[in-house]
Amino acid sequence: MALCGVASRRDSEKLILTGAVQVNGQTIRTLGTKVSSDDVITLKGERISLEEEKRYVLYYKPMGEVTTVSDPKGRDTVMDHFIDYPVRLYPVGRLDYDSEGLLILTNDGDLTQRLTHPSHEVxxxxxxxxxxxxxxxxxxxxxxxxxxxxxxxxxxxxxxxxxxxxxxxxxxxxxxxxxxxxxxxxxxxxxxxxxxxxxxxGPLSLKNMVRGTWRELTEEEVQALKNL
CATH class of the missing domain: 3.30.70.1560 (Alpha-L RNA-binding motif)
Structure with a gap:
């Protein structure tokens, strides 16, 4: 609820304890109840939506991987490395199968649009x-x-x-x-x-990364991308 912006974390706990929150029609009073994006959550009868946390990853793509979510030819994809990642990521642009190097992955559609639209000249x-x-x-x-x-x-x-x-x-x-x-x-x-x-x-570089490895972007790096 705090992620949705409807209340602070402390106030959210109070609302749950007073029975003001329902998940899939059931009133919950247990703090820490886990929910997913598929659950219907209401606060005092009004539906609220969970906004998925935005994540940003820099990946050193090696040759021999396609930059797609899936491949009809059964080739290795960059997404094979993120099967267990907490959120679903999407590549920003592409690198050829025979190319290697820096690839950004994120679930932030607005930033992806900003980085890939020709008008921004990144x-x-x-x-x-x-x-x-x-x-x-x-x-x-x-x-x-x-x-x-x-x-x-x-x-x-x-x-x-x-x-x-x-x-x-x-x-x-x-x-x-x-x-x-x-x-x-x-x-x-x-x-x-x-x-x-x-x-x-843009402002990002591979620095001392090794092929096939990835890391989270820092807050400063994310902000630098958003400022482009």
């Missing part, structure tokens, strides 16, 4: 290994925008981290979220992606 940063040596001209093309699926990509931040005759590592930051965008951008300048790792999402 930056996503990747370390990308491309086939062969990427020329300065091609770097400039990626930064300025290339045409994929008939539309030009928005300007990106592109920096060369390492290169030789066989491959080039780039740090690329984009704020669009088009399907397989980084891979298609690479193809547009004549290269293929050898490896793709998302290392940043």
């Amino acid at each position: 930056s996503k940063t990747y370390i990308v290994r491309l086939s062969m040596e990427v020329t300065p001209k091609e770097v400039a093309m990626l930064a300025g925008g290339v045409y994929i699926d008939g539309r030009k990509t928005a300007p990106a931040k592109v920096r060369v981290l390492r290169k030789d005759a066989f491959s080039t590592d780039l740090l690329i930051s984009i704020h669009e979220g088009r399907n397989r965008q980084i891979r298609k951008m690479a193809e547009a300048v004549g290269h293929s992606v050898v490896r793709l790792k998302r290392v940043g999402y």
Whole structure:
């Protein structure tokens, strides 16, 4: 009841003890009675709804997992790691099956909409290994925008981290979220992606996380995302 905002925790206890609360038509007077979102709870005859606690998780997705709640092909999904989690989480955006890196999961639909809607231009940063040596001209093309699926990509931040005759590592930051965008951008300048790792999402980074592990976001991190 305190989570619903109808009364403080202490006042909620008083209401329960006086018989003002019913669950599924039955008056309860026992403090600590457990209820679920499927139960019908009334206070003095007026129905109240439990608001599920908002949770926020940062997951280091490895390659070989799909970023969906379920997969018709029976492949491993990121949700396999959260079967016993207290609330049902949903991925914010996607990472390809063959990609790895930072993935946010939450049950906060408003924040998901804010992070994924193009108008908010939330930056996503990747370390990308491309086939062969990427020329300065091609770097400039990626930064300025290339045409994929008939539309030009928005300007990106592109920096060369390492290169030789066989491959080039780039740090690329984009704020669009088009399907397989980084891979298609690479193809547009004549290269293929050898490896793709998302290392940043807005103010968040992987820091010292290990593949396949996850952690709860701090209150400061959640607020930073909401302020984007």
